[in-house]
Amino acid sequence: xxxxxxxxxxxxxxxxxxxxxxxxxxxxxxxxxxxxxxxxxxxxxxxxxxxxxxxxxxxxxxxxxxxxxxxxxxxxxxxxxxxxxxxxxxxxxxxxxxxxxxxxxxxxxxxxxxxxxxxxxxxxxxxxxxxxxxxxxxxxxxxxxxxxxxxxxxxxxxxxxxxxxxxxxxxxxxxxxxxxxxxxxxxxxxxxxxxxxxxxxxxxxxxxxxxxxxxxxxxxxxxxxxxxxxxxxxxxxxxxxxxxxxxxxxxxxxxxxxxxxxxxxxxxxxxxxxxxxxxxxxxxxxxxxxxxxxxxxxxxxxxxxxxxxxxxxxxxxxxxxx
Amino acid sequence: xxxxxxxxxxxxxxxxxxxxxxxxxxxxxxxxxxxxxxxxxxxxxxxxxxxxxxxxxxxxxxxxxxxxxxxxxxxxxxxxxxxxxxxxxxxxxxxxxxxxxxxxxxxxxxxxxxxxxxxxxxxxxxxxxxxxxxxxxxxxxxxxxxxxxxxxxxxxxxxxxxxxxxxxxxxxxxxxxxxxxxxxxxxxxxxxxxxxxxxxxxxxxxxxxxxxxxxxxxxxxxxxxxxxxxxxxxxxxxxxxxxxxxxxxxxxxxxxxxxxxxxxxxxxxxxxxxxxxxxxxxxxxxxxxxxxxxxxxxxxxxxxxxxxxxxxxxxxxxxxxx
Numbered sequence: 001x002x003x004x005x006x007x008x009x010x011x012x013x014x015x016x017x018x019x020x021x022x023x024x025x026x027x028x029x030x031x032x033x034x035x036x037x038x039x040x041x042x043x044x045x046x047x048x049x050x051x052x053x054x055x056x057x058x059x060x061x062x063x064x065x066x067x068x069x070x071x072x073x074x075x076x077x078x079x080x081x082x083x084x085x086x087x088x089x090x091x092x093x094x095x096x097x098x099x100x101x102x103x104x105x106x107x108x109x110x111x112x113x114x115x116x117x118x119x120x121x122x123x124x125x126x127x128x129x130x131x132x133x134x135x136x137x138x139x140x141x142x143x144x145x146x147x148x149x150x151x152x153x154x155x156x157x158x159x160x161x162x163x164x165x166x167x168x169x170x171x172x173x174x175x176x177x178x179x180x181x182x183x184x185x186x187x188x189x190x191x192x193x194x195x196x197x198x199x200x201x202x203x204x205x206x207x208x209x210x211x212x213x214x215x216x217x218x219x220x221x222x223x224x225x226x227x228x229x230x231x232x233x234x235x236x237x238x239x240x241x242x243x244x245x246x247x248x249x250x251x252x253x254x255x256x257x258x259x260x261x262x263x264x265x266x267x268x269x270x271x272x273x274x275x276x277x278x279x280x281x282x283x284x285x286x287x288x289x290x291x292x293x294x295x296x297x298x299x300x301x302x303x304x305x306x307x308x309x310x311x312x313x314x315x316x317x318x319x320x321x322x
Numbered sequence: 323x324x325x326x327x328x329x330x331x332x333x334x335x336x337x338x339x340x341x342x343x344x345x346x347x348x349x350x351x352x353x354x355x356x357x358x359x360x361x362x363x364x365x366x367x368x369x370x371x372x373x374x375x376x377x378x379x380x381x382x383x384x385x386x387x388x389x390x391x392x393x394x395x396x397x398x399x400x401x402x403x404x405x406x407x408x409x410x411x412x413x414x415x416x417x418x419x420x421x422x423x424x425x426x427x428x429x430x431x432x433x434x435x436x437x438x439x440x441x442x443x444x445x446x447x448x449x450x451x452x453x454x455x456x457x458x459x460x461x462x463x464x465x466x467x468x469x470x471x472x473x474x475x476x477x478x479x480x481x482x483x484x485x486x487x488x489x490x491x492x493x494x495x496x497x498x499x500x501x502x503x504x505x506x507x508x509x510x511x512x513x514x515x516x517x518x519x520x521x522x523x524x525x526x527x528x529x530x531x532x533x534x535x536x537x538x539x540x541x542x543x544x545x546x547x548x549x550x551x552x553x554x555x556x557x558x559x560x561x562x563x564x565x566x567x568x569x570x571x572x573x574x575x576x577x578x579x580x581x582x583x584x585x586x587x588x589x590x591x592x593x594x595x596x597x598x599x600x601x602x603x604x605x606x607x608x609x610x611x612x613x614x615x616x617x618x619x620x621x622x623x624x625x626x627x628x629x630x631x632x633x634x635x636x637x638x639x640x641x642x643x644x
Binding site: 129 | 366396400401403408409415426429430442451454
């Protein structure tokens with residue numbers, strides 16, 4: 001009998017871990033709880049970047065170079081939008097061309113938008129999209145209601161939705177605060193609660209702790225649920241050798257007063273996970289992680305390298321204690 | 323000094339007339355009032371087929387074979403939707419694949435949808451789209467509010483929105499009624515009223531009288547305005563030799579109790595136009611048209627034939643009396 005595993009997921013790093021996990025663990029006994037704080041509406045279309053990255057990656061359809069979007073994508077709709085961006089009146093944000101939506105990828109947003117307009121909850125729509133790609137894992141949005149990750153930019157002194165920081169400004173401006181608008185009012189869906197409370201193992205994927213995992217933790221009593229079972233919760237550090245494998249995790253940790261290292265990650269996760277998985281490059285930090293209250297598993301964790309993913313997944317599952 | 327000309331427009335036939343007119347008359351002194359009864363929302367996107375056909379045609383970007391959509395179009399978003407159509411639950415109409423939206427064309431709908439969501443009226447958005455394509459004509463939607471052409475199907479005994487009749491059923495099912503939902507409550511925009519009342523010439527384009535021109539006539543006092551100035555209103559028959567040049571006009575005339583000929587067209591237009599332009603193929607009908615109360619201009623009107631358009635436009639303008 002296989003153990004049920006629940007994975008807290010952001011985007012690219014989580015998607016790669018999910019793909020590795022699929023090779024070593026029963027897919028039908030795997031549940032992902034996916035961050036939706038990055039979700040946005042552009043051109044009237046409902047876009048869920050982390051959900052789509054996980055689905056496209058598990059389906060083997062992700063573009064391997066970009067890490068997001070579909071393989072063999074074309075960009076004719078986006079190119080054609082430039083014509084309208086040029087005549088957009090002052091004050092309008094129509095026809096944004098800073099967020100690339102591929103022609104094939106558009107179909108996913110068209111379907112999601114139409115189903116949500118019909119009243120279907122995001123959880124159901126996500127299950128339909130996953131089924132359309134032939135996936136067997138349970139892929140759960142963290143919530144069916146709108147929770148928006150808002151980022152306060154230090155220099156402009158404005159608060160912007162996550163994608164305006166991450167994509168429009170290419171996450172190269174300093175951040176001074178992060179807030180999850182709507183999280184306090186958002187209820188934890190019963191399926192999410194059950195996956196967190198009842199699965200035999202919980203994995204915190206190698207995603208950004210501050211903007212990918214934190215929105216999930218901001219919902220209801222997620223922290224309390226995980227704290228109560230922290231012996232069987234294993235986190236994988238998204239920081240290797242002091243840098244983020246993808247995205248702005250390291251600079252964000254620094255800007256927001258955390259140590260940009262596996263030690264900073266350990267301090268963020270010690271309350272909810274008993275074990276941290278780190279790369280051998282960070283072996284010197286083991287005593288500091290243990291001092292922060294976490295056990296350590298040292299194993300290669302750069303999944304873009306060959307054969308690393310399956311062993312990382314196996315070692316991660318093995319580290320969970322009953 | 324050129325005379326101001328206003329053209330009542332449906333889709334393909336009207337667009338071709340507008341293109342011909344642009345060659346013989348000042349574009350800045352030309353206004354189109356375009357049917358929006360065919361407008362629809364698909365995938366959450368606001369689609370205005372007749373407006374887009376006029377714009378793409380005037381911009382020289384229309385696909386010459388289909389008569390609608392953009393030249394050199396690709397269909398990757400639509401092809402990708404098939405995956406989702408296959409998992410759509412019973413009762414859902416998400417991911418319709420019967421209405422083709424090209425990848426480049428999608429940009430127009432994305433822009434229109436986003437601008438409408440910002441609160442911009444369709445008239446303004448249409449002017450922006452026309453400007454983006456470099457057009458100088460004034461292109462006015464017949465109204466800024468929703469007016470929906472509804473078609474009652476004889477055999478199914480159901481009333482469906484126009485596009486479900488026209489595109490989904492390929493207009494090959496018999497019709498027993500047409501209704502313009504919302505027309506009674508819709509106000510006539512001031513710019514439309516001025517173009518109808520004050521232009522020196524009004525042309526009724528060779529469009530379907532029952533589903534392209536009738537929605538415009540159903541608004542406010544359009545019939546009264548045109549009746550009061552009918553000497554300077556010239557209609558072009560969309561029926562040549564008893565058949566429609568494009569679409570279901572002839573069969574619709576028959577099914578709804580009208581004569582499917584230039585004579586049937588004359589009877590529909592006699593109240594609002596003093597002159598009907600017909601093709602030489604229909605010369606035998608001149609006495610019957612005159613008996614219906616209209617003067618007749620006979621000139622080649624099949625615009626897909628070379629050089630026909632400009633002469634048709636010239637003869638049409640010349641037929642208007644002060």
